[in-house]
Amino acid sequence: MQTPLPDYLAHVIEACDIDNSGHLADYIPELANANPNRLALAMSTVDGEIYSVGDDDIEFTIQSMSKPFTYAYVLQQLGIDAVLDKVGVEPSGEAFNEISLGKDRRPKNPMINSGAITTHSLIPMKDDLESAEIVRQFMSALAGRELRFDEAVYASEVKTAYRNLSIGYMLRTVGILETDPVDIVNGYIRQCSILVTVKDLVRMGSVLANGGVDPKTGKRLLNRSVVRQVLSVMMSCGMYDAAGDWLSTVGIPAKSGVAGGILGVLPGQVSIAAFSPKLDEHGNSVRGIDILERLSRDMGLHLMEGTPSAQTIVQSHYRTGKDASLSVYVLRGVLKFTEAEMLLRILQAEPMDQSTIVIDLTQISIIHDVGKRMFLEGIDRLIDDGHTLLLVDPEQRLDHARTHKDRTLHVYQDIEDLIAQLKDAENKKV
Numbered sequence: 217m218q219t220p221l222p223d224y225l226a227h228v229i230e231a232c233d234i235d236n237s238g239h240l241a242d243y244i245p246e247l248a249n250a251n252p253n254r255l256a257l258a259m260s261t262v263d264g265e266i267y268s269v270g271d272d273d274i275e276f277t278i279q280s281m282s283k284p285f286t287y288a289y290v291l292q293q294l295g296i297d298a299v300l301d302k303v304g305v306e307p308s309g310e311a312f313n314e315i316s317l318g319k320d321r322r323p324k325n326p327m328i329n330s331g332a333i334t335t336h337s338l339i340p341m342k343d344d345l346e347s348a349e350i351v352r353q354f355m356s357a358l359a360g361r362e363l364r365f366d367e368a369v370y371a372s373e374v375k376t377a378y379r380n381l382s383i384g385y386m387l388r389t390v391g392i393l394e395t396d397p398v399d400i401v402n403g404y405i406r407q408c409s410i411l412v413t414v415k416d417l418v419r420m421g422s423v424l425a426n427g428g429v430d431p432k433t434g435k436r437l438l439n440r441s442v443v444r445q446v447l448s449v450m451m452s453c454g455m456y457d458a459a460g461d462w463l464s465t466v467g468i469p470a471k472s473g474v475a476g477g478i479l480g481v482l483p484g485q486v487s488i489a490a491f492s493p494k495l496d497e498h499g500n501s502v503r504g505i506d507i508l509e510r511l512s513r514d515m516g517l518h519l520m521e522g523t524p525s526a527q528t529i530v531q532s533h534y535r536t537g538k539d540a541s542l543s544v545y546v547l548r549g550v551l552k553f554t555e556a557e558m559l560l561r562i563l564q565a566e567p568m569d570q571s572t573i574v575i576d577l578t579q580i581s582i583i584h585d586v587g588k589r590m591f592l593e594g595i596d597r598l599i600d601d602g603h604t605l606l607l608v609d610p611e612q613r614l615d616h617a618r619t620h621k622d623r624t625l626h627v628y629q630d631i632e633d634l635i636a637q638l639k640d641a642e643n644k645k646v
């Protein structure tokens with residue numbers, strides 16, 4: 217059997233291919249020479265499997281899709297508060313290259329040019345490297361290969377960067393930029409000229425989808441809080457002045473670039489990248505939008521649909537031992553807030569006696585932090601009621617945990633062995 221996903225993706229780009237509307241970005245002269253017929257689509261699962269179709273080996277400049285990654289880099293280096301001092305997080309509702317600032321004189325968000333130029337200025341110096349080179353190295357680490365600059369696109373944009381220079385001078389005037397705006401704007405333009413394929417983009421996106429850990433190597437590249445900040449800003453400000461429309465129709469945090477790329481990242485699930493150079497009036501790829509709309513609809517990827525809880529946590533509950541004195545709970549699934557609340561509600565029914573309660577966590581696939589905290593609180597309360605609590609956790613996820621009342625947990629490897637031992641002890645007592 218071959219997974220049908222590549223066939224489905226091929227079908228999607230075929231269906232979108234017929235739309236020839238839109239225009240090439242021409243304010244960067246070199247981009248006006250792009251082949252308008254290019255079309256590519258890639259998807260990475262949260263565990264790092266990449267599917268791709270169409271012109272998936274064709275490189276194009278990352279342009280504004282570099283903005284979330286540079287933002288991630290400076291957040292990781294400087295911390296969220298230091299970056300917020302300089303750049304806000306409010307959607308601007310204006311064009312990406314608007315020459316304007318928020319009322320507090322900060323750029324409104326890091327996804328428009330004023331915010332992205334400011335973000336670029338915050339890159340801390342490292343080993344005498346140019347700021348754009350630092351970004352290139354960081355993005356290469358996320359992409360899992362050495363990315364390179366498109367020198368022709370860079371030179372072409374630098375020559376005609378009047379608007380971005382105006383933004384730079386405005387930012388320097390109000391003190392948001394602290395050094396020569398020309399160098400900073402050039403560095404930002406160079407960052408935009410990094411070449412990627414749709415496969416690179418989804419690999420970079422998979423690190424964001426996976427909470428900051430590269431699913432291919434298992435290495436943590438970004439803190440979870442940084443990823444949350446980046447995806448939030450992509451959701452509210454990523455699609456230029458069409459962000460509200462995008463949120464309601466597609467509902468996937470995304471960023472587009474004027475070379476025709478769109479990268480979407482659905483936390484915990486997938487990253488998706490599309491490439492087609494012709495743009496709509498907002499500067500977003502016409503066919504790219506069509507592709508993401510279809511995928512979101514067909515595959516139920518809209519963020520607001522959420523990931524529903526399986527709504528089961530106790531797979532079985534039985535009493536055993538002499539006088540049914542052992543109460544055994546076998547759990548299954550994911551232990552997050554919803555499931556922990558459900559479990560505590562069920563455990564509430566345990567009578568206030570001196571009985572022993574065994575809870576088997578072997579088949580719990582993920583213990584989320586809030587799930588763990590609520591579970592430990594429940595354990596304390598059951599012990600306060602007079603119960604003895606024994607836990608089965610062969611993967612030792614609770615091994616070093618202590619309850620809120622600083623009690624040591626009694627953790628065992630195997631449910632069958634534990635029950636046999638308990639029954640044995642009971643028999644010996646008689």
Ligand code: GLU
Nearest residue numbers: 279280312329408473474
């Ligand atoms: N380098 C481009 C600019 O700053 C990027 C714009 C974009 O992709 O939206 O104008």
